[in-house]
Amino acid sequence: MSVLAPVVAPGVVGRVNPVAKLLAALVLAVALLLSIDWVSAGVALALEVLLLPWAGLTARQLLRRTSPLWFAAPLSIVATVLYGRDEGAVLAQFWWISVTEGSVSLAFAIGLRILAVGIPGIVLLATTDPTDLADGLAQVLRLPARFVLGGLAGLRLVGLFADDWRQLALARRARGVADSGGPIGAVRRFGGQAFSLLVLSVRRGSKLATAMEAKGFGSDAPRTWARPSTVGPRDVVLVAIGVAVAAAAITAAVLAGTWEFVLA
Amino acid sequence: MSVTMSANGSTPGRQERPAATSPRRPSRRWRVVDIVVASVIGVACGVVFWAWGIAWTPLSGLLAFTPGLSGLLAGGWLFAGVLGGLVVRKPGAALYTEVMAAVVSMLIGTQWGFSTLIWGVVQGLGAELVLALFLYSSWRLHVALLSGAAAGLAVALLDTSFSDSIAALAPEYKLVYGVSAVVSGVVLAGLLSWLATRGLARTGALSRFASGRSADVRV
Amino acid sequence: MPDRSADRGDRGARVDARGWGWRHAGRRLPAVSDLDLVVEPGERVLLLGASGAGKSTLLAGLAGVLGGDDEGDATGELLVDGRLPADQRGRVGLVLQDPDSQVVLARVGDDVAFGCENLGVPRDEIWRRVDESLDDVGLDLPRSASTSALSGGQKQRLALAGALAMRPGLVLLDEPTASLDPAGVVEVRDSVHRALDRTGATLVVVEHRVSVWSPVVDRVVVLAAGGGVLADGHPDDVLVAERDRLTAAGVWVPGVAPVVPPRTRTTATTLLTADDLAVGRRGRRGPAVATGVDLTVSSGRALAVTGPNGAGKSTLALTLAGLLSTAGGSLVASPELADDAGPTPSRWRSRELLTRVGTVFQDPEHQFLTATVRAELAVGPEALGAPPARVADRVDHLLERLRLDHLALANPFTLSGGEKRRLSVATVLATRPRLLVLDEPTFGQDARTWRELVLLLAELLDEGSAVAAVTHDAEFVEALADDRLVLPAGARTVAA
Ligand SMILES: Nc1ncnc2c1ncn2[C@@H]1O[C@H](COP(=O)(O)OP(=O)(O)OP(=O)(O)O)[C@@H](O)[C@H]1O
Numbered sequence: 019m020s021v022l023a024p025v026v027a028p029g030v031v032g033r034v035n036p037v038a039k040l041l042a043a044l045v046l047a048v049a050l051l052l053s054i055d056w057v058s059a060g061v062a063l064a065l066e067v068l069l070l071p072w073a074g075l076t077a078r079q080l081l082r083r084t085s086p087l088w089f090a091a092p093l094s095i096v097a098t099v100l101y102g103r104d105e106g107a108v109l110a111q112f113w114w115i116s117v118t119e120g121s122v123s124l125a126f127a128i129g130l131r132i133l134a135v136g137i138p139g140i141v142l143l144a145t146t147d148p149t150d151l152a153d154g155l156a157q158v159l160r161l162p163a164r165f166v167l168g169g170l171a172g173l174r175l176v177g178l179f180a181d182d183w184r185q186l187a188l189a190r191r192a193r194g195v196a197d198s199g200g201p202i203g204a205v206r207r208f209g210g211q212a213f214s215l216l217v218l219s220v221r222r223g224s225k226l227a228t229a230m231e232a233k234g235f236g237s238d239a240p241r242t243w244a245r246p247s248t249v250g251p252r253d254v255v256l257v258a259i260g261v262a263v264a265a266a267a268i269t270a271a272v273l274a275g276t277w278e279f280v281l282a
Numbered sequence: 283m284s285v286t287m288s289a290n291g292s293t294p295g296r297q298e299r300p301a302a303t304s305p306r307r308p309s310r311r312w313r314v315v316d317i318v319v320a321s322v323i324g325v326a327c328g329v330v331f332w333a334w335g336i337a338w339t340p341l342s343g344l345l346a347f348t349p350g351l352s353g354l355l356a357g358g359w360l361f362a363g364v365l366g367g368l369v370v371r372k373p374g375a376a377l378y379t380e381v382m383a384a385v386v387s388m389l390i391g392t393q394w395g396f397s398t399l400i401w402g403v404v405q406g407l408g409a410e411l412v413l414a415l416f417l418y419s420s421w422r423l424h425v426a427l428l429s430g431a432a433a434g435l436a437v438a439l440l441d442t443s444f445s446d447s448i449a450a451l452a453p454e455y456k457l458v459y460g461v462s463a464v465v466s467g468v469v470l471a472g473l474l475s476w477l478a479t480r481g482l483a484r485t486g487a488l489s490r491f492a493s494g495r496s497a498d499v500r501v
Numbered sequence: 502m503p504d505r506s507a508d509r510g511d512r513g514a515r516v517d518a519r520g521w522g523w524r525h526a527g528r529r530l531p532a533v534s535d536l537d538l539v540v541e542p543g544e545r546v547l548l549l550g551a552s553g554a555g556k557s558t559l560l561a562g563l564a565g566v567l568g569g570d571d572e573g574d575a576t577g578e579l580l581v582d583g584r585l586p587a588d589q590r591g592r593v594g595l596v597l598q599d600p601d602s603q604v605v606l607a608r609v610g611d612d613v614a615f616g617c618e619n620l621g622v623p624r625d626e627i628w629r630r631v632d633e634s635l636d637d638v639g640l641d642l643p644r645s646a647s648t649s650a651l652s653g654g655q656k657q658r659l660a661l662a663g664a665l666a667m668r669p670g671l672v673l674l675d676e677p678t679a680s681l682d683p684a685g686v687v688e689v690r691d692s693v694h695r696a697l698d699r700t701g702a703t704l705v706v707v708e709h710r711v712s713v714w715s716p717v718v719d720r721v722v723v724l725a726a727g728g729g730v731l732a733d734g735h736p737d738d739v740l741v742a743e744r745d746r747l748t749a750a751g752v753w754v755p756g757v758a759p760v761v762p763p764r765t766r767t768t769a770t771t772l773l774t775a776d777d778l779a780v781g782r783r784g785r786r787g788p789a790v791a792t793g794v795d796l797t798v799s800s801g802r803a804l805a806v807t808g809p810n811g812a813g814k815s816t817l818a819l820t821l822a823g824l825l826s827t828a829g830g831s832l833v834a835s836p837e838l839a840d841d842a843g844p845t846p847s848r849w850r851s852r853e854l855l856t857r858v859g860t861v862f863q864d865p866e867h868q869f870l871t872a873t874v875r876a877e878l879a880v881g882p883e884a885l886g887a888p889p890a891r892v893a894d895r896v897d898h899l900l901e902r903l904r905l906d907h908l909a910l911a912n913p914f915t916l917s918g919g920e921k922r923r924l925s926v927a928t929v930l931a932t933r934p935r936l937l938v939l940d941e942p943t944f945g946q947d948a949r950t951w952r953e954l955v956l957l958l959a960e961l962l963d964e965g966s967a968v969a970a971v972t973h974d975a976e977f978v979e980a981l982a983d984d985r986l987v988l989p990a991g992a993r994t995v996a997a
């Protein structure tokens with residue numbers, strides 16, 4: 019599946035440990051989730067945009083990967099303007115919908131926050147190879163190898179979805195069941211083929227588990243790692259950048275007096 | 283597991299049992315096949331999560347005429363846990379599958395970025411809790427529905443406190459959101475997953491799982 | 502980390518089976534029963550037996566991957582080095598029959614390294630072994646190559662490399678050369694031979710074609726279909742002394758010439774013509790894997806397509822079958838084949854395809870759609886709207902002819918390798934298409950079903966069907982082919 023395929027980043031980012039990327043994105047996400055306000059989101063977003071040139075993605079790749087955000091942000095803004103918690107002066111009123119100063123500023127904050135949380139996550143993960151991520155999770159974070167590698171194997175099988183889908187379509191065509199009446203038939207066939215795809219993957223997974231066990235996987239014996247996953251200065255710097263951006267965002271918001279802890 | 287059984291019974295081996303009896307206590311330990319298949323299901327659901335995330339924006343726009351009703355869409359991100367739990371039947375399966383699905387949708391790229399992971403954990407815990415309350419020994423329809431409902435409740439609590447546009451709703455709309463999320467969990471996560479598990483079992487793909495062997499016909 | 506494979510020694514493992522048997526869950530009869538067998542360390546055993554005799558089941562048992570209690574019932578005892586196989590993982594290296602399901606990781610090098618990692622082999626040593634094994638099996642790809650775009654033969658080499666890299670004391674190979682090209686067969690066999698010489702490991706190899714492995718093994722064991730061992734001893738002795746009994750049981754005995762069916766038909770009309778055809782997995786939208794193909798397929802004639810692994814034979818077959826669009830050049834169906842459906846096979850509707858072209862995929866599992874063998878055979882005829890009685894008739898006939906009748910209610914995916922292959926061929930025969938496109942139709946067949954298949958195809962040819970078969974099987978080509986096409990390797994580099 020091409021969407022799952024990592025971008026091979028040429029620069030520094032390509033060599034940063036995936037765990038560090040994960041950590042940096044996590045710090046930012048958690049920090050920004052704690053408050054809905056336009057200052058913290060805006061400051062974080064601005065800093066992130068400044069850092070984008072070092073992300074290792076071309077403008078086209080960047081645009082393609084972040085496309086969900088460009089749909090989501092405007093729609094969330096509109097929804098919040100119309101239905102968000104009302105506060106302050108009423109700017110407009112149709113039936114039960116009221117647009118207030120409060121809901122507009124909230125909407126603005128939410129739009130910014132979607133971008134500020136979304137961009138680092140997408141950008142950092144786009145340049146991460148799943149195998150390297152698994153190596154990092156098991157070696158750096160010491161998550162159980164059985165689960166990490168089992169998960170990776172599952173991930174790879176689904177990476178074959180696009181190929182499998184084509185293969186299933188060929189098989190169904192060859193067996194004479196690929197054209198039955200009209201749009202309803204097409205929808206039913208699509209559903210049937212999607213289910214077949216799940217069945218195929220589960221079946222593959224069962225067999226793959228056998229093959230993995232035959233290769234000595236799953237015992238409790240200690241395991242070595244062919245690909246070392248290490249943490250170096252580069253990785254510390256990335257996490258530090260994440261922390262710094264988060265801290266700057268929160269500090270700015272507190273100073274500006276817009277900080278509003280969600281649970282408060 | 284053992285493939286031998288000594289003739290005089292001196293090696294601890296498998297017990298001979300008549301073909302029809304089955305209810306032996308299943309092992310709680312995850313086998314490799316449990317992990318891989320739970321992952322496969324998780325990843326497959328993750329792709330659906332991702333697609334649902336894209337469809338969600340316009341769909342929630344449509345539902346927006348009654349604020350909070352967009353909770354009806356929450357189930358689209360809840361079924362992975364229930365499905366994984368029903369298929370694998372191991373403690374933690376629902377949580378693992380749901381988190382896996384969330385991570386995959388995140389890897390492909392969602393608008394919620396990293397918070398997707400946090401949501402996945404909470405939703406998975408919701409579904410897992412019910413399966414645990416039934417001591418991982420009942421997998422009937424009502425358990426599936428309850429598990430879906432719990433996942434719905436969990437995500438409703440999370441969304442109404444932290445989610446971008448939902449946390450911003452007025453309290454009465456938050457209530458609407460919560461109820462619709464639970465309904466959605468029951469139908470999209472509970473019922474659908476239960477049906478999917480049955481369908482998978484029928485194809486024979488779950489032959490290595492207890493969930494795939496309920497109808498034991500020998501040929 | 503200590504290298505555990507070193508302190509255990511790389512010497513061969515010993516196998517003891519005492520009255521061992523295994524019945525798969527969901528089956529009435531055991532796949533293996535009453536097996537008494539001792540294999541001494543360092544012995545090299547060729548395991549033979551009819552399709553469905555339980556060879557793969559025995560290998561899985563020896564590797565300790567048959568599963569737990571709820572996946573079947575064991576009887577008796579099966580030990581490797583005096584211990585349960587499941588506790589001996591890593592001591593045993595298994596190459597499964599189905600190469601498609603054994604790829605674990607996304608990059609070739611990582612996949613070969615996987616087994617060594619699990620055994621705790623030190624890192625430098627792992628990569629040394631990876632390079633060596635890749636070289637041994639003749640997989641000429643960089644470590645970083647993707648494992649998802651390999652041809653069938655390349656996958657088989659990869660699986661073998663992964664098993665050899667583990668340096669097991671017991672090497673179990675389930676038809677390891679079945680989908681390799683003739684040069685690859687010798688190359689892989691010799692590399693296994695070298696590895697065994699180096700490590701002294703015990704070998705149990707399953708392969709229907711005795712002649713390939715007989716120079717390497719020093720013992721032949723023939724499993725009886727009904728349980729137990731049919732014959733056991735030095736290859737020369739067994740194959741000579743038991744020749745008739747083995748032939749009757751479906752074993753390929755070297756020197757027993759395969760039947761060449763008498764063919765009666767002499768006239769032929771052209772059905773399909775390719776002119777400077779280029780083929781690719783994505784049709785017009787992707788790169789071509791083979792170019793410049795000229796061929797004609799005629800009624801009553803059999804075309805055999807051969808060539809090295811990865812040459813694009815399967816891709817060509819799918820294109821001829823109207824399943825992929827052409828990547829260049831032209832492919833035209835004559836009115837005799839097309840009727841009213843137009844000259845371009847890839848534009849035909851699915852149901853139009855059924856009576857015109859039947860396709861057997863390289864991987865039989867790719868074409869199964871239902872949950873029982875019987876239902877699988879009925880899919881085609883039912884799609885054509887045949888009345889139920891006729892469908893049942895045809896299905897029964899095929900079940901019997903291809904020796905699948907005892908499996909009519911089994912799930913297609915639980916069949917043995919050879920049984921799956923027969924079922925996939927039978928599904929195609931069920932709709933009596935005018936052109937049969939077969940991708941390695943005799944893969945994994947014992948001598949008896951091989952003969953049955955060849956006879957069946959000869960009959961169809963005489964009735965006026967055309968056959969286009971991709972194959973590595975020289976006997977099959979010898980027996981049936983009227984026209985031959987050899988696809989050269991490396992066309993891929995030419996195309997963009
Ligand atoms: N997973 C399974 N579930 C149920 N039955 C099975 C399963 N695997 C194999 N069988 C059955 O067990 C019998 C022996 O199968 P096995 O694969 O061991 O045969 P084989 O000797 O390797 O044959 P082949 O030469 O065709 O590969 C067959 O009848 C097969 O249908």
Ligand SMILES: Nc1ncnc2c1ncn2[C@@H]1O[C@H](COP(=O)(O)OP(=O)(O)OP(=O)(O)O)[C@@H](O)[C@H]1O
Nearest residue numbers: 650651652653654655790810811812813814815816
């Ligand atoms: N699903 C796929 N996606 C992309 N490339 C593929 C795919 N399958 C095969 N290929 C590539 O296409 C080329 C031709 O493959 P094909 O399967 O047609 O070869 P083949 O001649 O049938 O080989 P074999 O004898 O090993 O089956 C190979 O180089 C292979 O790597």
Ligand SMILES: [Mg+2]
Nearest residue numbers: 557598917918
């Ligand atoms: Mg076999």
Ligand SMILES: [Mg+2]
Nearest residue numbers: 653814815863
């Ligand atoms: Mg091929």
